[in-house]
Amino acid sequence: xxxxxxxxxxxxxxxxxxxxxxxxxxxxxxxxxxxxxxxxxxxxxxxxxxxxxxxxxxxxxxxxxxxxxxxxxxxxxxxxxxxxxxxxxxxxxxxxxxxxxxxxxxxxxxxxxxxxxxxxxxxxxxxxxxxxxxxxxxxxxxxxxxxxxxxxxxxxxxxxxxxxxxxxxxxxxxxxxxxxxxxxxxxxxxxxxxxxxxxxxxxxxxxxxxxxxxxxxxxxxxxxxxxxxxxxxxxxxxxxxxxxxxxxxxxxx
Numbered sequence: 134x135x136x137x138x139x140x141x142x143x144x145x146x147x148x149x150x151x152x153x154x155x156x157x158x159x160x161x162x163x164x165x166x167x168x169x170x171x172x173x174x175x176x177x178x179x180x181x182x183x184x185x186x187x188x189x190x191x192x193x194x195x196x197x198x199x200x201x202x203x204x205x206x207x208x209x210x211x212x213x214x215x216x217x218x219x220x221x222x223x224x225x226x227x228x229x230x231x232x233x234x235x236x237x238x239x240x241x242x243x244x245x246x247x248x249x250x251x252x253x254x255x256x257x258x259x260x261x262x263x264x265x266x267x268x269x270x271x272x273x274x275x276x277x278x279x280x281x282x283x284x285x286x287x288x289x290x291x292x293x294x295x296x297x298x299x300x301x302x303x304x305x306x307x308x309x310x311x312x313x314x315x316x317x318x319x320x321x322x323x324x325x326x327x328x329x330x331x332x333x334x335x336x337x338x339x340x341x342x343x344x345x346x347x348x349x350x351x352x353x354x355x356x357x358x359x360x361x362x363x364x365x366x367x368x369x370x371x372x373x374x375x376x377x378x379x380x381x382x383x384x385x386x
């Protein structure tokens with residue numbers, strides 16, 4: 134009896150260790166997936182990028198553009214407005230004199246206990262150069278991702294996508310401008326309004342998907358009550374997303 138009990142305890146311990154090892158494997162695969170997405174996005178590789186998105190994707194939201202539903206929403210955001218010929222995604226790359234690349238880090242990845250879904254938070258810096266040589270514009274953007282992932286046929290894919298573009302540093306005149314990214318498009322309208330968005334100069338902390346690992350407490354959502362970006366949509370200047378004090382030099386990436 135004692136031997137049988139010991140074997141049973143060892144089997145349970147082995148199962149626990151296998152589960153914990155599987156969680157670590159999933160974390161690495163999700164991290165790799167997100168970083169590969171950033172490489173594809175940095176190089177305007179729309180077809181490669183869309184292959185990373187789950188067929189049952191929920192939604193995508195980038196800065197103040199609004200919410201787009203389903204995998205088609207990802208297509209609308211990462212393929213030129215209106216799509217390419219026959220609406221087929223293509224890997225187009227950047228034209229001469231233009232470049233953008235993303236530097237990611239500070240990731241916190243949480244795998245569900247059943248190892249079928251996950252959430253991740255990632256910070257990003259994005260240097261970009263446009264308009265070389267006669268109208269060169271150099272900038273550095275900063276923002277945060279809060280993503281959701283799902284295993285589809287045993288492969289991790291992107292399920293839900295939210296990116297808050299916080300600010301942009303313009304090196305031509307050494308100014309810091311709000312991170313509007315791209316406002317809602319009339320040609321490519323969103324399915325729903327922006328949810329949470331408080332770019333510089335507002336002071337907002339996008340809600341975390343994870344609790345404090347020591348206390349178990351949920352971190353509070355901190356938002357300065359002085360609104361530069363009013364509510365979930367732009368302010369007085371409508372779709373251009375600018376109030377009277379906003380810089381008219383904010384750019385779309």
